Amino acid sequence: MTKHRILVVDDEESLCEILQFNLEVEGYEVDTADSAEQALAMNPERYSLILLDVMMGEMSGFHMAQLLRADPKTAHIPIIFCTAKDSEDDTVAGLNLGADDYITKPFSVREVLARVKSVLRRTAAQETAEDLLGFEGLQLDRLRKRCLLDGQKVPLTKKEFEILALLLAHRGVIFSRETILQRVWSDEVVVLDRTVDVNITRLRRKIGRYGEHIVTRSGYGYGFEA
């Protein structure tokens, strides 16, 4: 398991530092931003968790969360809200924007660490929860890293397997090449987006008649359709 990267967004600099220090002690890689604008400018898609202050200067944390959710590159990233207010309205609104948890200020460092750990564990569990992905005679077993076509083993390479798993786990959804690169390749690796094309071609050929279920939406990307 690679190190988790966490982005802390709060306009109180001292708070950012405290959180950064403590999270880094726990073994996370941490960056901080003191405004939503700054945070959005530093490639939020690279992080596996975002700690977000609700009350900030220009742009509120809620608004930023909305933007993150609207972009397919960042829509899946878990968000923990920090809020000083404990009015129900705020909380409810925040949760509907896809917050995965929230903490009310003032909070103890211990509390934050617990929430972070819990959210990361939960989302990690979700991603591996569906070990079996299938469509008719096509079965993916994520535990055994194996693909079966009508009960017959089909040797997929790692990349092919991961791409098919991604598409199959979100049947119907169209993923851009960029998103596929980000989710299947790690963030650090830089490859051309045409690489995705080539892997899709190889994948299509290997899964026989299900190849045509991997559809191309010109200008958008690829998806798995029934």
Place this chain on the structure above:
Amino acid sequence: MTKHRILVVDDEESLCEILQFNLEVEGYEVDTADSAEQALAMNPERYSLILLDVMMGEMSGFHMAQLLRADPKTAHIPIIFCTAKDSEDDTVAGLNLGADDYITKPFSVREVLARVKSVLRRTAAQETAEDLLGFEGLQLDRLRKRCLLDGQKVPLTKKEFEILALLLAHRGVIFSRETILQRVWSDEVVVLDRTVDVNITRLRRKIGRYGEHIVTRSGYGYGFEA
């Protein structure tokens, strides 16, 4: 959303009780059976999910799954297998019987809950499409980048899709060509505003009788009207 009913089939009574208790805490309605025969006798078609032990007395879980799949009344019900063995043969056979997931014993209660939730979400998600934009028999699915006319797929190009999405999202509003160019094309790209006309024409033709709902306001622009 009505409460989900879950049937737990396992010959270990204590295990049944533990699962029943925990699933009920999570808000599910749960019944248990200690044999495949008993389970089949209690109208399995009433359940939305079946948790099935592979190794049981007379009839194996696999065999029971086969029977469930053979009956159209129960063929659609998702099944999660519980198995102590992890031999390859068992798994392969299980997959072909249409298991939606499997868990190997010993398992934690947390793990079971996660799988149940995940499988139910997946099967439910297939029915309720998100991100839908529609007017009567005309549907736009933004995630799938797809347009349906009376349930029939209509192949729209990217530009056509984006324009229709814009108009449909703001029904009744008249957009100037300039605004449409700004929103659908990016700001950098420079094209003649007559280009919009042409794309509108192509779009109108493709969406059949709904073409006339895209109205022209001479001197102003275009909009979607009921």
Place this chain on the structure above:
DNA sequence: TCAACCTGTTACAATCCCGTTATCGAAGCA
């Protein structure tokens, strides 16, 4: 060490998207 395999890049062909242009019709106005 060699062979087999994985995988990113490149090149080229095929497709089709879509911007431009030209022509025509409709509406408004004198």
Place this chain on the structure above:
DNA sequence: TGCTTCGATAACGGGATTGTAACAGGTTGA
């Protein structure tokens, strides 16, 4: 009727997008 303006539409073609074969560097394993 003649003129002008605006929009509809057909047709063309350049260029963007995609599919795919081939190649090469890297890795793995015997």
